[in-house]
Amino acid sequence: MDAPVSATRSMARGALAMMVSQGVTWSATLVLTLYMPRALGAAGYGRLQFVLSLISIFALFIELGATTLITREVARDRSRAPAYLIHALLLQAVTALAAYACLIGAVLLLRRPPEVVQLAWVLGVGMILFAATAFLNSFLRGLEQVHYQAWGSVLEKVLEAAIILALLSAGGGLIPIAWAMVGVGVIHLAWTAYWVWRLVHPRWSAPRAEFLKEMVRESLPFFLFALFAQIYDKVDVAMLAVMASDTAVGWYSAAYRLFEALFFIPHIFSTVAFPVLSRLWKNNPESYQEAVRRSFRLLCAAAAGVCVPAAVLAGPLVEFLYSESEFSGTAPTLRILAAGLACMYVNTLFVMVLQSADRQAAWAKAGAVAALLNPALNYCLIPGFGHLGAAGATVVTEFFLAGAALRACPSGLFGRSEVMAAARALAAAAILAAGLWLGLRWGVIPAVLIGLPLFGVSALRLGLVTVADAAAFQIKPRKGRGWRSWARW
Numbered sequence: 001m002d003a004p005v006s007a008t009r010s011m012a013r014g015a016l017a018m019m020v021s022q023g024v025t026w027s028a029t030l031v032l033t034l035y036m037p038r039a040l041g042a043a044g045y046g047r048l049q050f051v052l053s054l055i056s057i058f059a060l061f062i063e064l065g066a067t068t069l070i071t072r073e074v075a076r077d078r079s080r081a082p083a084y085l086i087h088a089l090l091l092q093a094v095t096a097l098a099a100y101a102c103l104i105g106a107v108l109l110l111r112r113p114p115e116v117v118q119l120a121w122v123l124g125v126g127m128i129l130f131a132a133t134a135f136l137n138s139f140l141r142g143l144e145q146v147h148y149q150a151w152g153s154v155l156e157k158v159l160e161a162a163i164i165l166a167l168l169s170a171g172g173g174l175i176p177i178a179w180a181m182v183g184v185g186v187i188h189l190a191w192t193a194y195w196v197w198r199l200v201h202p203r204w205s206a207p208r209a210e211f212l213k214e215m216v217r218e219s220l221p222f223f224l225f226a227l228f229a230q231i232y233d234k235v236d237v238a239m240l241a242v243m244a245s246d247t248a249v250g251w252y253s254a255a256y257r258l259f260e261a262l263f264f265i266p267h268i269f270s271t272v273a274f275p276v277l278s279r280l281w282k283n284n285p286e287s288y289q290e291a292v293r294r295s296f297r298l299l300c301a302a303a304a305g306v307c308v309p310a311a312v313l314a315g316p317l318v319e320f321l322y323s324e325s326e327f328s329g330t331a332p333t334l335r336i337l338a339a340g341l342a343c344m345y346v347n348t349l350f351v352m353v354l355q356s357a358d359r360q361a362a363w364a365k366a367g368a369v370a371a372l373l374n375p376a377l378n379y380c381l382i383p384g385f386g387h388l389g390a391a392g393a394t395v396v397t398e399f400f401l402a403g404a405a406l407r408a409c410p411s412g413l414f415g416r417s418e419v420m421a422a423a424r425a426l427a428a429a430a431i432l433a434a435g436l437w438l439g440l441r442w443g444v445i446p447a448v449l450i451g452l453p454l455f456g457v458s459a460l461r462l463g464l465v466t467v468a469d470a471a472a473f474q475i476k477p478r479k480g481r482g483w484r485s486w487a488r489w
Helices: 003-063 066-076 078-109 115-140 144-169 172-202 209-243 246-260 262-284 285-312 314-321 330-356 361-384 388-409 415-441 444-461 466-474 482-489
Strands: none
Touching: 003 115, 003 144, 003 172, 003 209, 003 262, 066 078, 066 209, 066 262, 066 330, 078 115, 078 172, 078 209, 115 144, 115 172, 115 314, 144 172, 144 262, 209 246, 209 361, 209 388, 209 415, 246 262, 246 314, 246 330, 246 388, 262 330, 285 314, 285 330, 285 415, 285 444, 314 330, 330 361, 330 388, 415 444, 415 482, 444 482
């Protein structure tokens, strides 16, 4: 089998499992999001979200960027997986204990109520379990076995939703819910550890200080960018709250939540494609280049197919999800953010190229500049344009990151063919927008029924997506019986 086609099919199998997983986990999360605030009350739900927000910060310091590094290195050379497993376990044990202590210390220093302190003690254990699971999942991704990760996520979210809903129906409070989260975390960790044990076949060896130092040094750029991303991703809401109004924050936050939800395709793509690209960079440069070019075309098509409807149908979408009168500023905000989202789709590939080609330091530097650029843009734009200015700052930041990443990519990887692919994507996007706009005369559903077929035909006729791409994504189920065969599928 042709190597690029084989690589594409490997990504397709993983993408299928991840899409199913995302659908189930998002459904379960939506149910909890709708029910928990009502059952816990504003105060109780606020206390839970406060502790979870602190955990999201301290969890970064447990990982230290090692998960991305492990995925890349294991994909390149699977024989190194046992060594990385031993040394990463040692590193995570130290960082997890330190992060747990910092979490409890922060809650105590802030003089939060006793229930919040108790909640932090319990959910801090869950933070360690989550970090351990994420660490083990990096091995599954490196081995290109992401279906095990996908089914583990389904198991976790379904169990969590069922148990929490049962507890809330029985009148359970925050602490029982926290312990339920910990219990589900134990089950999820056990599932992941089982498959990693079967696939990696770990063997004990004495940790080597040199190996540990190298791992920390190599993972540091990944950690730094994650830290910088947290800054420029969250600072806009804080600055809006100070420089504008609570209403503007609400409009922007509602649009940004939809903006994040529409990022699901690049999220899935990066999960399954990164280990494949890492392997090809090391072992098959020619196939690597072909896989990158095919991925660029597909992501351009996906960006047009998702972002154009988000912009054109922003009004009806906001009206359906929210109150149009109360969230009148959300639709124009979403239209602006859609341009940044299209850039993020393609930027996902640039980032994977940098990380697979050992150029993560350049990406960390770009993140550092973005962490300064985004607040500066918000400072300049929010006073005059409010929530629209914050959206504009986000778009400019994403375009800057895309340009910086493209400049740092290996020379000759992107050229005239990619420029033509981008032009074809813009042409197909224009046809899609026209079809949606014409169809809106009769309603949203007719607009979609007219616009999407036009987009599909135009993408094929313009050569944005080819028959070879479709053939590469043909998937055949694996032979076998029993639940193990189903899990592999």
